[in-house]
Amino acid sequence: MGRPLRKDTIEAMELVASGKTLSKQVGYNKYHVVEDADEIVRLAEVEDLDNGDVVLVLHDGEDDYPVIKIMKHLFQTTNGAYAYTLDAEGKPVFESKDISVNSDPTPTLTISATPADATVVLTADGYEQKGNKITVATGTEVAIAVSKEGYDSYEANKVVEENETLEIALERTVAELPAASATLDGAAVEATIVHAPVAETYYEGDVVTFSATYTDAEEHNYAGSEEVTLPHAEPVVITLALVEEPVEEPAGE
DSSP states (O other): OOOOOOHHHHHHHTOOOTTOOOOGGGOOSOEEOOOSTTOOOEEEEEEOTTTOOEEEEEEOSSOEEEEEEEETTEEEESSOEEEEEEOTTSOEEEEEEOOOTTSOSSOEEEEEEESTTOEEEEEETTEEEESSEEEOOTTEEEEEEEEOTTBOOEEEEEEEOSOEEEEEEOOBOEEOOOOEEEEETTEEEOOEEEEESOOSOEETTOEEEEEEEEEOTTOOEEEEEEEEESOOOSOEEEEOEEOOOOOOOOOOO
16 A cells, blocks of 8 residues: 655646656655555656666556656656546545647647737636636646627636637627717707717727707807717717807908
8 A cells, every 4th residue: 555645746746847857856755656456557766777867657557657747637658648636645546648648738728819909818727827828737627718898708618638729809899879968058959969970880999979050049050069988878968059150251342
């Protein structure tokens, strides 16, 4: 029956080392890591007689394979890859993973977002980072969040099995035009009100100009305008002012 792993060994196993090779700093006494009769995996330290380095070796019941990479919950050997979890006694329980030696056990997920300045947040195994790339162990689920002011946010989960780039295009957030009215000397009047530009759909961030014209009973003309940026929750109130009529010059004799 194997002994529980030393604390420093466990910490080494839990490193996200992404390509870091093992040498003397991760070589300890031999441990059996599965207790039952079907034990197929164990860890051992082996001294490389060529250069004297002590390396970690994984034994699958038949052969010994040097561990060439160590990541969070995943070992890659010269023969394949093994995932593990730690049991209540702090010992790892291994499971063979269908990963070829030539595959990348730490694939990278890249997010190509439109617009390009959108904020990308990637979360895996409780770790959150801003940026459009994350490198994880194969089979890790990554939570993806992409956002930008004026656009609908995007959220999804993705299990990363290989190097992959996801194209994510955010949709602009639709905005409603506010109601508009006009006042003359502080009192509401029934003016003619138009807006520009005219479009089938308006979006957050669009700038719209409302213009009003009004003629009173004495045929005095009034006009005014207000420019707003959508979304604009409050009604637009346009203050009218008298339109000065051009003075006609007397005709020359």
